[in-house]
Amino acid sequence: MDLKFRCKCPISSALDVIGDKWTLLIIRDMLFDHKKTFKDFSTSEESIATNILASRLKLMEEVGIISKRKQEGNLKSNIYMLTEKGLALLPIIAEITLWSDEYVRELNPIMVKENYDFVRTNKQVFLEGIKQAYLKTFDSENKS
């Protein structure tokens, strides 16, 4: 693990863990697109390089944001799943989305336009909904 903390500040320490250009995008793909495998992540719109992806997944697992397992009946694919620690990043991603919707659009006109009114007015409900929908996609694995 090549993780080092700059100082004792909670904000800078958090950025030392998730403050790169890719980690939150991988988590976004998990939460909103229900992506699970290395292949899934490597085909994102931003086309992350596979070496970067591998090193990010490794670090995320080491710090406990995601967990890795094999599916029963498939020894090839790894399934990456957000832990509670990783799921708890959703509020950050939501706030980033709202800020971007309001202030970055003017800089990047091709940005997709969605209606985020519900996120703004019912934030807790929205977050819980995304979380439950995500967890639901693992039901098939959990039935023993």
Add this chain to the structure above:
Amino acid sequence: MDLKFRCKCPISSALDVIGDKWTLLIIRDMLFDHKKTFKDFSTSEESIATNILASRLKLMEEVGIISKRKQEGNLKSNIYMLTEKGLALLPIIAEITLWSDEYVRELNPIMVKENYDFVRTNKQVFLEGIKQAYLKTFDSENKS
């Protein structure tokens, strides 16, 4: 301006603007420590290099997160001030702080321990308080 957007996703576009290791820390210093000058920022606990600081301040100004001005009676120091766009990053910083307090502390034991209960239970009030306290530090400039 060397800012490029990877794609049309609001999250990745936001990270293209503020997703480096320094920008949010500079904004943290403005919001919580009421730092205003180049010198102020260069003496942070994380000791940012001056060339990085200069390039970040330039980009932040170009994208409209901060504005720069001279104080009357001091031609030497520049005063950097958050715009509405920059102030609107506060909710993101708050969520990062809460996540870090709960989940990063175990990785970085020297992290400062504060009580964030009020932030959690009265988030809107807290955010508004930080914002007003920040704006108040510019009152002396605004009296004409």
Add this chain to the structure above:
DNA sequence: ACTTTTACTTTCAAAACAAAAGTAATCAAT
């Protein structure tokens, strides 16, 4: 058996970052 797929690793070039020193303008003291 052969080809494809998945999950990586390796290699090497390019970009970003970091440390240090340097510069120019202002300001403060003599």
Add this chain to the structure above:
DNA sequence: ATTGATTACTTTTGTTTTGAAAGTAAAAGT
């Protein structure tokens, strides 16, 4: 008015990180 200190940078020179491309090994499909 001159000197020294301060502020806000820029420049230079490594070092680290990132990115593109190709390569590898195990598993799966045909």
